[in-house]
Amino acid sequence: MSDRLRHDRSYRGWLTGILIAAAILWAGSGSDVELSRLVEAGPRLAAFLGRMFPPDLSVWPEVQKGILETLRIAILGTFGSVAASCILGPLAADTISPKWINRPVRLLLALMRSIPLILIAMLMVGAVGLGPLPGILAITFHATGMLAKFYAEAIEDVNQTPVDALESAGATLLQKLRYGIWPQMAPTILRDTIFRFELNLRESLVLGVVGAGGIGFLIQTYVRSFQYEKTATVAIAIAIVILALEWINTIVRRMFR
Amino acid sequence: MNTIVRTAISLADVNHHYPGVIQPSLTGFDFSVERGATIALIGPSGAGKSTLLALLDGRLRNWNGAVSVLGNSLDAHTAPSRTDRAKTGFIFQEFALVERASVARNVMNGRLGHTGPVASLFGRFSQLDYDAVDEAIEDAGIAELADKRVDSLSGGQRQRVAIARCLAQEPELLLADEPISNLDPLSAEKTLKLLTQIRQKRDMTLVFSSHQPDLAKRFADRIIGIRAGAMAFDTCASDFTAEMYQDVYGTEAVADNALRLVG
Ligand SMILES: Nc1ncnc2c1ncn2[C@@H]1O[C@H](COP(=O)(O)OP(=O)(O)OP(=O)(O)O)[C@@H](O)[C@H]1O
Numbered sequence: 001m002s003d004r005l006r007h008d009r010s011y012r013g014w015l016t017g018i019l020i021a022a023a024i025l026w027a028g029s030g031s032d033v034e035l036s037r038l039v040e041a042g043p044r045l046a047a048f049l050g051r052m053f054p055p056d057l058s059v060w061p062e063v064q065k066g067i068l069e070t071l072r073i074a075i076l077g078t079f080g081s082v083a084a085s086c087i088l089g090p091l092a093a094d095t096i097s098p099k100w101i102n103r104p105v106r107l108l109l110a111l112m113r114s115i116p117l118i119l120i121a122m123l124m125v126g127a128v129g130l131g132p133l134p135g136i137l138a139i140t141f142h143a144t145g146m147l148a149k150f151y152a153e154a155i156e157d158v159n160q161t162p163v164d165a166l167e168s169a170g171a172t173l174l175q176k177l178r179y180g181i182w183p184q185m186a187p188t189i190l191r192d193t194i195f196r197f198e199l200n201l202r203e204s205l206v207l208g209v210v211g212a213g214g215i216g217f218l219i220q221t222y223v224r225s226f227q228y229e230k231t232a233t234v235a236i237a238i239a240i241v242i243l244a245l246e247w248i249n250t251i252v253r254r255m256f257r
Numbered sequence: 258m259n260t261i262v263r264t265a266i267s268l269a270d271v272n273h274h275y276p277g278v279i280q281p282s283l284t285g286f287d288f289s290v291e292r293g294a295t296i297a298l299i300g301p302s303g304a305g306k307s308t309l310l311a312l313l314d315g316r317l318r319n320w321n322g323a324v325s326v327l328g329n330s331l332d333a334h335t336a337p338s339r340t341d342r343a344k345t346g347f348i349f350q351e352f353a354l355v356e357r358a359s360v361a362r363n364v365m366n367g368r369l370g371h372t373g374p375v376a377s378l379f380g381r382f383s384q385l386d387y388d389a390v391d392e393a394i395e396d397a398g399i400a401e402l403a404d405k406r407v408d409s410l411s412g413g414q415r416q417r418v419a420i421a422r423c424l425a426q427e428p429e430l431l432l433a434d435e436p437i438s439n440l441d442p443l444s445a446e447k448t449l450k451l452l453t454q455i456r457q458k459r460d461m462t463l464v465f466s467s468h469q470p471d472l473a474k475r476f477a478d479r480i481i482g483i484r485a486g487a488m489a490f491d492t493c494a495s496d497f498t499a500e501m502y503q504d505v506y507g508t509e510a511v512a513d514n515a516l517r518l519v520g
């Protein structure tokens with residue numbers, strides 16, 4: 001017995017440690033990392049931040065317009081991915097769809113997740129032109145890869161016995177969904193959707209760089225033309241929206257436990 | 258004609274196999290139960306008690322033989338109609354409650370076989386439904402728990418919620434799968450007392466499974482012993498002996514349980 005325990009821990013821990021150490025050494029060994037430059041970084045950063053101050057609030061109207069457009073893109077993109085996930089999620093769930101459906105659907109979702117958002121956005125701009133629409137489509141596509149997978153997991157986690165109890169009582173399929181399955185997964189679905197919305201908002205900040213709408217366009221314009229006081233105004237607007245969102249998120253989660 | 262009406266359950270040469278399992282789970286079941294009777298099923302783990310009860314509840318598929326419950330023949334390949342499912346109540350071994358919902362909500366779930374199939378989806382129930390829920394909660398003695406969430410309850414309290422849900426259904430046949438296996442000795446006795454009293458009050462038929470021979474003997478009229486998927490004995494409770502008990506559970510392991518029967 002004790003022998004078995006001793007053998008069990010012999011090599012796996014060491015192997016993991018060696019692999020991690022090797023990875024760090026390899027990553028740091030490239031000559032172009034030049035850690036020495038960190039020494040001068042402090043003063044430069046201070047100078048940079050100095051040029052952002054004081055923020056130029058005169059651009060607030062256009063910054064506000066940009067951030068609200070980003071918010072709209074995130075909301076509609078999330079809505080689109082929720083709609084798509086309501087179909088693809090059940091199809092990807094092991095417990096309710098057969099293998100020959102759920103395997104290909106899962107593969108599709110993994111592919112959708114793996115394509116970077118900015119790449120999809122460029123494709124969509126090519127397909128439907130500049131503006132918020134390609135941004136919304138890109139977010140919908142990209143977010144569905146993750147959200148549908150989350151929905152499938154929420155469905156798989158549903159405990160079957162309460163559903164059997166409703167079947168036994170004479171419930172119809174819809175009644176079983178409404179009173180047996182839905183109450184078990186609702187909090188998970190809600191949490192996952194809000195989480196994905198937060199990600200969508202953060203990720204859609206960059207969409208404007210490729211012309212797919214929102215505040216990203218302003219960031220790019222201001223930074224390229226060294227107008228750091230205006231960039232600071234953008235940063236403030238983004239911080240306000242993200243913090244407000246986190247605050248709402250906390251409240252909603254407390255309501256649905 | 259009269260005999261058919263008086264029969265709650267009848268099985269003729271019933272066999273069942275879980276797919277991919279070598280041992281059959283039920284072989285050659287042949288018995289019938291009068292309306293109003295209280296039957297105990299006893300037998301060791303894996304004997305087939307839950308399988309038999311699921312069959313009577315219309316939730317088992319691909320068996321063969323002939324089964325009739327409350328005057329309706331069951332079909333081996335399709336689920337019974339909604340009204341027939343509502344006539345048979347089931348108390349699950351692991352309670353099978355919706356954890357995040359309130360006690361009252363769970364008890365109302367027992368009404369789903371009676372409610373309008375569409376209106377109920379929007380939370381609209383009839384006065385009849387609300388009255389049945391109130392009475393069930395009263396009968397199960399959980400009035401003070403009605404608004405609590407199930408995930409805040411103890412095992413014994415959950416058990417009574419499961420009983421209340423089943424009563425709200427107003428079944429004619431009550432099937433209980435090891436209703437006392439998770440309870441302390443005193444609660445176990447109380448629960449069986451409650452079930453047999455409710456059976457009498459509502460004029461139902463009761464079939465329960467249990468590992469406790471002394472309680473089975475006290476509360477049932479008749480005891481059916483199951484061993485390895487087959488009926489080992491079928492006896493009037495007063496004729497139940499320690500030998501029969503040891504016949505299904507094996508001799509050594511349970512000597513003191515058998516002794517309690519004699520004493
Ligand atoms: N879903 C299933 N799939 C395959 N085999 C099953 C399934 N359910 C039960 N069995 C098998 O069928 C046999 C009878 O099981 P059953 O659950 O009816 O026993 P039981 O008498 O209720 O036991 P316990 O006292 O432990 O509840 C067992 O051998 C079990 O392993």
Ligand SMILES: [Mg+2]
Nearest residue numbers: 306307350434
């Ligand atoms: Mg069982």
